[in-house]
Amino acid sequence: MSDKSVIPPSPSQQDYEKSEANPPEDIFAREDPFALFEHWLEDAKKKEPNDPNAVALATADADGAPDVRMVLLKGFDARGFVFYTNTDSIKGLQLGANPNAAMCFHWKSLRRQVRVRGPISQVSAEEADAYFNSRARDSRIGAWASKQSHTLESRFALEKSVAKYAAKFNIGEIPRPENWTGFRLEPHRIEFWRDRAFRLHDRMVFERPQANESWSVSRLYP
Template sequence: MNALNAGDFTLSDDPDALFDTWMAEASASEPRDPNAIQLATVDRDGRPDVRTVLLKGKDARGFTFYTNAESAKGEELKANMQAAFVLYWKSLNRQIRVRGAVEAVSDAESDSYFDSRHPRSRLGAIASQQSRPLDSRATLEDRVAALEEEYRGRPIPRPRYWHGFRVKPYQIEFWADRDNRLHDRIVFRREGAEGAWTKQRLYP
């Protein structure tokens, strides 16, 4: 959406449909990882943390990503099942911010996505003790090589600690660049993850 028609999106009353439209347009224009989100959590002491992960699913229930649940982000989510994330597409000068409660996805969903990954990515998920100290790159590569031999010709099982999380949104904000920093912003809010959305325009 360019500066001339950036305001059109503010007429939408459906954040789900608007998200899908923007994601489709980003997928056509963004050169790499249009589904990259900056995911924010807090630790047990209330200190914020943020990192980039890939958004792997979106439906009426929420937004899904997958990770090692024993990683820093996984431990932080266990302590506080709330999260926020942002998508920013430089090619379109657009941004979406999401806040919501978090839940673990089902084992069946995690199995299905894990089985869809490249075999070396599956082996990497088993080999990596994510967020914990690593003495050298060679240690990790040797572990992956050993797992390749172990599972040669055999199914690669999903580790019990690797699964998906779903952000169930209660706030979604859409931002689009406009000239002279007079950007367009609209925010949708609801009570919990099942309520009706309300919409409000915000100052840029």
Template sequence: MNSNPFVQFDQWYQEAQQLPLNEPTFVTLATADAQGAPSARTVLLKHYDEDGFVFYGNLKSRKMQQLQENPQVALLFYWMDLDRQIRIEGRVTQIADTQADAYFQSRARGSQLGAWASKQSHVIETPNAIEERLEKYQQRFEGKEVPRPHFWSGMRVAPHRFEFWRAGENRLHDRTRYLLKNNEWHTDNLYP
């Protein structure tokens, strides 16, 4: 295992991308609200570097509201075909508008319009509400560049803990933990 958890993550992530996995960028994001009630869902990892792990979404969604109430989160990557998982714990912050704008412009036009049309996590008022809203924004932006909605952005998880897990025989799994202390990563191995 590499002494730098970001380098180790990149090695495993690159291996996962070489396999015919459903989607190696799927990551479970666990949050908790202000009262500590947990919630988990799958998001797509869109960028990572030594500053953290970035995903995007509607700032009015339940997950984003929980992140504003409690910025402590956990991420879980599980790649069954590799018999590996990576757990990451850290603090989330909203990315800069310039970065969110750049990513939004790289998305397919249909996804851009969908970001405008969806009232993510809210109750759908009528059976055709989504289609009607999509049509509204298709007309509004016809022949124009679709700007990023003010209610849509990205979040970066800055890790303070990683755990790399590899399946082992007789359930004697290999677990390597990285903890950030005084801006340095400390590594140890854990019993399965």
């Protein structure tokens, strides 16, 4: 298979520079990176065909070997970026051993990327309960039924597990499993990137040594 069959042709760079997808320089005109992120996420919600909140989450194990997978961003504010998962999953165990992570958003339709790095911690039980209780009943049952990242003997075994918990929680509330919670990445570095013609992309980076310190802003070569 030639490259041409898998990579669709891009619009010419000159057309792209003039297009609506390439807004003027004030795209970066926000002093607070959270306000800028919110603005970009709102743009993504309008443009992306699905899951504008999908983000690659990188973790490392106790030996420092990296790993990465997609998760859904379920909240963010000045404290950081929140996703939910199973603490006994591979990522959960890695975060237990090495509580640092990175995230990378890529909004293809906007040709923009945001990278975030920093220490990570579990959200409070109250916060996790509130989000868990907002989920569809079947998703709450699924959280009980799935031993995320463990070997599954067959699809049937998963369906049996779902049926078992559906029967167990037949009536009444479904409590949050103890091993299902949220993690908050506290950003110490947030980089905003947008595509420009001839690979002369824009990069704006916000950095701070600690969460209670102010951000320094710089521009990077592409």
